[in-house]
Amino acid sequence: METQDVVQKPARTEPAKSTLPQPGRPIPSRSYPGAxxxxxxxxxxxxxxxxxxxxxxxxxxxxxxxxxxWNSSPLVKSATRRGKQRRLLTPTTFSLLHAAxxxxxxxxxxxxxxxxxxxxxxxxxxYTAFARDTARGCSPRxxxxxxxxxxxxxxxxYFRAPxxxxxxxxxxxxxxxxxxxxxxxxxxxxxxxxxxxxxxxxILEEYDKMVETDNFVVLDGTMPVNKLQKQMRDxxxxxxxxxxxxxxxxxxx
Amino acid sequence: MPDQxxxxxxxxxxxxxxxxxxxxxxxxPPEDHSQQPFFGEPLVxxxxxxxxxxxxxxxxxDGSGRSTQIALLQEWLESEGFAVQTSGxxxxxxVGRDIDQLLAKNAVTRLTLALMYATDFFxxxxxxxxPAxxxxxxxxxxxxxFTLIGRGVVRGINRDYMGGLYAMALRPHLTxxxxxxxxxxxxxxxxxxxxISYWEAGRDMSLSHDLYWSFIRYQTMIKREFEVMAxxxxxxxxxxxxxxxxxxxxLRQRIAEQLGIRSTKYTPSSxxxxxxx
Numbered sequence: 064m065e066t067q068d069v070v071q072k073p074a075r076t077e078p079a080k081s082t083l084p085q086p087g088r089p090i091p092s093r094s095y096p097g098a099x100x101x102x103x104x105x106x107x108x109x110x111x112x113x114x115x116x117x118x119x120x121x122x123x124x125x126x127x128x129x130x131x132x133w134n135s136s137p138l139v140k141s142a143t144r145r146g147k148q149r150r151l152l153t154p155t156t157f158s159l160l161h162a163a164x165x166x167x168x169x170x171x172x173x174x175x176x177x178x179x180x181x182x183x184x185x186x187x188x189x190y191t192a193f194a195r196d197t198a199r200g201c202s203p204r205x206x207x208x209x210x211x212x213x214x215x216x217x218x219x220x221y222f223r224a225p226x227x228x229x230x231x232x233x234x235x236x237x238x239x240x241x242x243x244x245x246x247x248x249x250x251x252x253x254x255x256x257x258x259x260x261x262x263x264x265x266i267l268e269e270y271d272k273m274v275e276t277d278n279f280v281v282l283d284g285t286m287p288v289n290k291l292q293k294q295m296r297d298x299x300x301x302x303x304x305x306x307x308x309x310x311x312x313x314x315x316x
Numbered sequence: 317m318p319d320q321x322x323x324x325x326x327x328x329x330x331x332x333x334x335x336x337x338x339x340x341x342x343x344x345p346p347e348d349h350s351q352q353p354f355f356g357e358p359l360v361x362x363x364x365x366x367x368x369x370x371x372x373x374x375x376x377x378d379g380s381g382r383s384t385q386i387a388l389l390q391e392w393l394e395s396e397g398f399a400v401q402t403s404g405x406x407x408x409x410x411v412g413r414d415i416d417q418l419l420a421k422n423a424v425t426r427l428t429l430a431l432m433y434a435t436d437f438f439x440x441x442x443x444x445x446x447p448a449x450x451x452x453x454x455x456x457x458x459x460x461x462f463t464l465i466g467r468g469v470v471r472g473i474n475r476d477y478m479g480g481l482y483a484m485a486l487r488p489h490l491t492x493x494x495x496x497x498x499x500x501x502x503x504x505x506x507x508x509x510x511x512i513s514y515w516e517a518g519r520d521m522s523l524s525h526d527l528y529w530s531f532i533r534y535q536t537m538i539k540r541e542f543e544v545m546a547x548x549x550x551x552x553x554x555x556x557x558x559x560x561x562x563x564x565x566x567l568r569q570r571i572a573e574q575l576g577i578r579s580t581k582y583t584p585s586s587x588x589x590x591x592x593x
Contacts, residue, residue, distance in 0.1 A: 155360055160410075202360075212427060
């Protein structure tokens with residue numbers, strides 16, 4: 064789906080600028096008609112599979128939607144890749160580079176689509192940065208400020224899987240873990256698999272802390288895929304007025 | 317965008333052992349801000365007590381004479397026996413060239429650009445400025461967070477947001493502001509390149525189709541931000557319209573005081589004498 068397709072709604076009362084909040088307001092107030100659904104969870108928690116199935120369900124139903132992934136903006140990609148390959152990244156620059164990447168996607172895709180009344184599905188969102196960068200030692204207060212421009216999701220699904228289940232899913236499927244992915248920069252272990260396990264444990268801990276503060280909808284990542292998907296669809300249907308995103312032609316009839 | 321680096325093997329670091337554990341530091345807000353080495357939060361994994369060098373920042377708009385003064389100060393300090401490291405915007409190994417490409421393409425939004433500049437800044441802090449300061453080197457910074465904050469704020473990014481972004485920036489020992497009128501700066505910049513660049517004139521802000529007025533209005537907005545920050549952060553304001561030698565003398569006096577240098581006598585070598593006006 065092209066971003067250019069989106070400019071068809073009349074001007075909103077609140078301009079997009081208002082997503083940068085005033086001091087004291089933790090995160091922007093809503094000023095757009097679209098809806099944002101986010102999946103979060105550790106690697107191997109099953110979140111991407113579930114979001115894919117949700118996306119298929121909505122696509123087949125003909126709803127207006129856009130899917131966006133963490134770490135995917137072409138503008139910032141080469142810098143991230145170089146930083147990782149040459150191991151130039153520190154916790155601070157790792158975090159900033161991902162924030163730049165997210166800002167690009169937020170300003171050029173997510174916000175315009177939400178303004179244009181789309182349903183936006185995000186595979187990982189700012190909570191990934193909160194969990195991962197806090198696990199790397201960044202200040203939580205600094206991180207919360209860094210991502211203040213991000214719109215608050217309508218639903219945040221948190222796929223929770225026990226550490227061993229998630230880690231084994233990844234270790235059995237991936238021949239070699241990458242340096243930063245395994246948290247090798249933290250110097251917790253010389254063994255990549257062990258370092259990955261320790262890093263994921265820290266991340267899981269940070270995710271769990273956000274369940275209350277950030278209104279996560281917790282789903283059990285160990286359930287059978289189809290049962291979990293049924294739960295997810297029911298929750299989406301109950302929390303979001305899906306009719307609004309139905310094909311425009313049908314609405315007209 | 318093409319990535320020239322992607323085929324270069326990372327052999328130099330491939331066999332490297334993991335870095336020493338960097339225990340996460342608790343982020344307790346400092347009480348007396350002016351005495352803290354960082355503006356707000358400590359930088360992950362760095363101990364500010366190891367700093368023995370001085371961080372000297374020269375701020376000012378394009379055409380205020382910053383780089384001329386830094387070249388002269390470097391020569392003077394070296395003649396006095398001090399090791400000098402310089403830093404400036406877009407000079408990081410990590411993203412310096414990526415920002416150049418983003419600027420050339422003009423496809424980037426203000427927030428992404430602000431965050432790329434922040435990445436560039438902290439990469440230099442961590443890999444260039446802090447190592448230098450820990451080895452007792454003097455760091456002369458050609459612009460610092462103040463320019464970056466000012467640029468973001470005039471583009472409508474929340475002032476507190478920009479301040480929070482740079483909470484872990486090292487507080488300079490001295491911050492000089494070479495204050496010039498935008499009209500003077502325009503003349504100097506134009507003579508340099510026989511043109512005014514897109515970003516210098518703030519053309520992304522659609523202030524005016526006339527390049528001269530766009531430059532003047534943009535630089536005036538930046539200047540107003542500097543006036544706000546000058547009070548808050550104890551800038552030493554110097555008249556950038558004065559002659560190079562007069563400005564340099566004031567800089568030397570203030571720096572000599574900071575570093576305990578007794579003599580401020582200095583005449584540029586033949587390599588730099590063309591700057592001495």
